Structures are given as C-alpha cells and as structure tokens.
Amino acid sequence: MAGLRFRLRQISRRFWFLPAVMTLAALALAQLGTWLSTNPGTNDGAPTWLYGGGVDGSRSILAAVASSSIGVGGTVFSITIAALSYAAGTMGPRLLQNFTEDRGNQVTLGVFISTFAFSLYSLRTVTGGDEGDPFVPHYNVTLALILALCCIAALVFFLGHVTSSINTTRVVNLLAADLRSSLLTATEQTDPEQDVLPPPGAEFWARAETLSAKKGGYLQLVDHEGLVDLAVETGTVIRLLVRPGDYLYPNSPIAEGVPTLPDGIYSRLTVGTSRTREQDVEHAVRLLAEVGTRALSPSTNDPFTAIDVIDRFGDALCTLEDREWPTGVHSSDGEVRLVAATSDFGGLVDTMFDQMRQFGAGAPAVSIRMLEVFAVAARVLDDPGRRAVVTRHATKLRDDALGATRNADDRVAIERRHRAVLEAAG
Incomplete structure (x- = not known):
C-alpha cells in the first residue's frame, strides 16, 4: 500500500498531470455550456453580459482564442525550457526538476492548454448556413473570452515566476528546504525514556536465508510497516542489507530472514531508475552539494554560491542538535521483527563536505567559511561522537587547504579557524 x-504521489508531481486534469475539466465545462445553450428554458432571463453575437462572430472568437492560446503557450514554454537547460549547466539538473514540479508552472501550462481545448471543443458546436439551423453556444463563447483574459494573467505571472526560479539563491533555498524536511522526517526528538531494542548480533544472522535482487535499480521506498506485518505473520526476523538510495545490482543480496525467508519482501520494496527524496536523506544532501561543487568548477568560478551552500549545510547540522538518528530496529510486542539499514550522522556529513572540501581546497574564502561553520556546529552539537565527526572533517579540510594555499595570511587564517573548531569541540 505504501508503494502504491x-x-x-510521483504521478501527481509529473509536469503533465495537473494540465491534463484541467483539460478534462475544460472539456466537461464546454459540454455543460453547450447543454445550457441548447436546453429550452435555460436561456430565459439570461444575463445581459452573456455573449449575444451571431454564428460568424462566434466562430471568429473561438478560433482566435484557440489559436492564440496554444501558439503563445507553446512558444513561451519552448523558449523557457531552452533557457532553463542552459542554466542547468551551472546549477545542475535539479533546476529542471524544480521547474517541472512547480505547481505555478503546471497551472500556467494548464490554463493555456485547457483554454485551447475548451475553445476547439466549443467551435465544433457552432452551426449555421449550409450546416443547418444556426446555433451559437453563448455560454461557451462568453467563457472562452474569460479564459482568454486568464491566459493573459497567467502569462504575466509565468514570466515573473520563471525569472525568479532561475535565480541561484532561490534554487539553493529550495534544495535547503527539501534537506531540512528530509532530516526532520528521518530523525526524531531525543526521548530519554524511550526503550529501544538492540539489533540481534552477528551469530543470530549466521543461519539466515538471503534474498537477491531481481533487477537493477535504485531503492526508492521501503514499506517498513508492511515488512513488520509480514515478519509477524510468518514468525520471522528480517534484516535489510540495503537502504533507500542504494543501487540494487541484479542477483546481489538485499535482505535476510531468520529462521526462513518469507515471501513478499520484494513486493514491499519500491525500485526505480532514479533516486528520490522520500526516504533518501543523502539524496537531498547530494543535490545541494552538486550546486556547490559546480560553483567551484573552473568554468563557473562562483565561490559565493558555494558559501551559500555551506551555510545551508551548517543550518542542517545545527538542526540535528537534539534529534536522534534512527536505529533501524522495528519491533512488535517487544520482539525485534525488522532491522533496516539506515543512514548515519557520519555518512551525512561525508556527503555534505567531502566533495566541497576537495573542490574548494584551493579557494581560501571557501575553506575559511567551511571551518567557521564547523566551529558553530561543534558548539551546538551535544553528542561527543558527532563533534568528533565535525572535528575530523575540519582537520582534513585544514590539511588540504594548507597544501593548496601559498599566501601566508590565508594560511594563518585557516589555522586560526581550525583551532576555533577544536576549542568549540572541547
């Protein structure tokens, strides 16, 4: 059920989904307008603002609205996609994904397409001359004029909206919001009274049966509740050897079961061709890190964007101050039933800063800012193990930065920031 x-949710985010729904609604509305115009009695006492022209005028209006809406919509979106493709070379493919998943862009496209479909469908009902008794769908023509005004408003909105969406800071903020949401979903507030069962030891899994992957692909979602229910029904204990974001290679081991391997494990795992941010925290980190590393490439040379990314990573680290990382152990009635592989704080920080350190070692401003962020995080984090992770990255950064920095003042600044991290970590 979770997979469904x-x-x-994935389908509802597709670029075509909302425009398709709006187009179907427009066709239904066109049919309703035609019925209102043909049903005797519905036109009695019709409002004065209702279109009252003849057959030729109705055809001209509907044809003009249909051709202009699809022409303007197609031209504007084609040019926009070309501009976004060029900008994505600097900010990464996430920019295009933001564009296609943005509800404002989807509604704008839906307005143009639904107006075209409504006008074209209504045009077929206009008759006169050699075609028989004259008929004008007055309600449809009136609504087509209103939709034409909506297209103008949508066009003005879209031009302003898409201009701001290409802004690098906005892309960074969107990715940072995704990262923060993923972290809050994956972690929980520390509860000293919570009784967490330990996972079984290595000797327990020595007699486990192994499940292999049927096909290749990224693990996108794990139905933990469904796996726990399956384990309870079959009286087994299941251990997942992979976590969301891992690539499942065909015939590679992905799960174990004790005393037997129950059927139905694979059906509770969602495998796809790309990583998603539903349960994959490190994917959200990687998308933001990609913007930072692209900014540090020689072709772009934009350290200010890299510093923006580093600040957002510092925000994420400080958000984890009092939050507990999941153990992956799921129980039922006091018995361990599922042990799921999870990310940890160390892996998260590695994904955040390893590539940023490697690409930014030759930029003293970036190295200094990264060390300043480490110092703040070391003061905020309470767990000694997490402070040790931050200190380890600060030391690696200090070593790489000193090796790539010749200026004596820059080297002194780097050493001073590194000592501040060690003092903050205690």
Whole structure:
C-alpha cells in the first residue's frame, strides 16, 4: 500500500498531470455550456453580459482564442525550457526538476492548454448556413473570452515566476528546504525514556536465508510497516542489507530472514531508475552539494554560491542538535521483527563536505567559511561522537587547504579557524 501511495504521489508531481486534469475539466465545462445553450428554458432571463453575437462572430472568437492560446503557450514554454537547460549547466539538473514540479508552472501550462481545448471543443458546436439551423453556444463563447483574459494573467505571472526560479539563491533555498524536511522526517526528538531494542548480533544472522535482487535499480521506498506485518505473520526476523538510495545490482543480496525467508519482501520494496527524496536523506544532501561543487568548477568560478551552500549545510547540522538518528530496529510486542539499514550522522556529513572540501581546497574564502561553520556546529552539537565527526572533517579540510594555499595570511587564517573548531569541540 505504501508503494502504491508513493507511485501516486510521483504521478501527481509529473509536469503533465495537473494540465491534463484541467483539460478534462475544460472539456466537461464546454459540454455543460453547450447543454445550457441548447436546453429550452435555460436561456430565459439570461444575463445581459452573456455573449449575444451571431454564428460568424462566434466562430471568429473561438478560433482566435484557440489559436492564440496554444501558439503563445507553446512558444513561451519552448523558449523557457531552452533557457532553463542552459542554466542547468551551472546549477545542475535539479533546476529542471524544480521547474517541472512547480505547481505555478503546471497551472500556467494548464490554463493555456485547457483554454485551447475548451475553445476547439466549443467551435465544433457552432452551426449555421449550409450546416443547418444556426446555433451559437453563448455560454461557451462568453467563457472562452474569460479564459482568454486568464491566459493573459497567467502569462504575466509565468514570466515573473520563471525569472525568479532561475535565480541561484532561490534554487539553493529550495534544495535547503527539501534537506531540512528530509532530516526532520528521518530523525526524531531525543526521548530519554524511550526503550529501544538492540539489533540481534552477528551469530543470530549466521543461519539466515538471503534474498537477491531481481533487477537493477535504485531503492526508492521501503514499506517498513508492511515488512513488520509480514515478519509477524510468518514468525520471522528480517534484516535489510540495503537502504533507500542504494543501487540494487541484479542477483546481489538485499535482505535476510531468520529462521526462513518469507515471501513478499520484494513486493514491499519500491525500485526505480532514479533516486528520490522520500526516504533518501543523502539524496537531498547530494543535490545541494552538486550546486556547490559546480560553483567551484573552473568554468563557473562562483565561490559565493558555494558559501551559500555551506551555510545551508551548517543550518542542517545545527538542526540535528537534539534529534536522534534512527536505529533501524522495528519491533512488535517487544520482539525485534525488522532491522533496516539506515543512514548515519557520519555518512551525512561525508556527503555534505567531502566533495566541497576537495573542490574548494584551493579557494581560501571557501575553506575559511567551511571551518567557521564547523566551529558553530561543534558548539551546538551535544553528542561527543558527532563533534568528533565535525572535528575530523575540519582537520582534513585544514590539511588540504594548507597544501593548496601559498599566501601566508590565508594560511594563518585557516589555522586560526581550525583551532576555533577544536576549542568549540572541547
């Protein structure tokens, strides 16, 4: 069931989904307008603002609205996609994904397409001359004029909206919001009274049966509740060897079961061709890190964007101050039933800063800012293990930066920031 809901959410985010719904609604509305115009009695006492022209005028209006809406919509979106493709070379493919998943862009496209479909469908009902008794769908023509005004408003909105969406800071903020949401979903507030069962030891899994992947692809979603229910029904304990974001290679081991391997494990795992941010925290980190590393490439040379990314990573680290990382152990009635592989704080920080350190070692401003962020995080984080992770990255950064920095003042600044991290970590 969780996999089905996940698929439905993925479909609802597609660029075509909302425009398709709006187009179907427009066709239904066109049919309703035609019925109102043909049903005797519905035109009695019709409002004065209703279109009252003849057959030729109705055809001209509907044809003009249909041709202009699809022409303007197609031209504007084609040019926009070309501009976004060029900008994505600097900010990464996430920019295009933001564009296609943005509801404002989807509604704008839906307005143009639904107006075209409504006008074209209504045009077929206009008759006169050699075609028989004259008929004008007055309601449809009136609504087509209103939709034409909506197209103008949508065009003005879209031009302003898409201009701001290409802004690098906005892209960074969107990715940072995704990262923060993923972290809050993946972690929970520390509860000293919570009783967490430990996972079984290595000797327990020595007699486990192994499940292999049927096909290649990224693990996108794990139905933990469904796996726990399956384990309870079959009286087994399941351990997942992979986590969301891992690539499943064909015939590679992905799960174990003790004392037997129950059927139905694979059906509770959603595998696709790309990573998603539903349960994959490191994917959200990687998307933001990609913007930072692209900014540090020689072709772009934009350290200010890299510093923006580093600040957002510092925000994420400080958000984890009092939040507990999941153990992956799921129980039922006091018995361990599922042990799921999870990300940890160390892996998260590695994904954040390893590539940023490697690409930014030759930029003293970036290295200094990264060390300043480490110092703040070391003061905020309470767990000694997490402070040790931050200190380890600060030391690696200090070593790489000193090796790539010749200026004596820059080297002194780097050393001073590194000592501040060690003092903050205690």
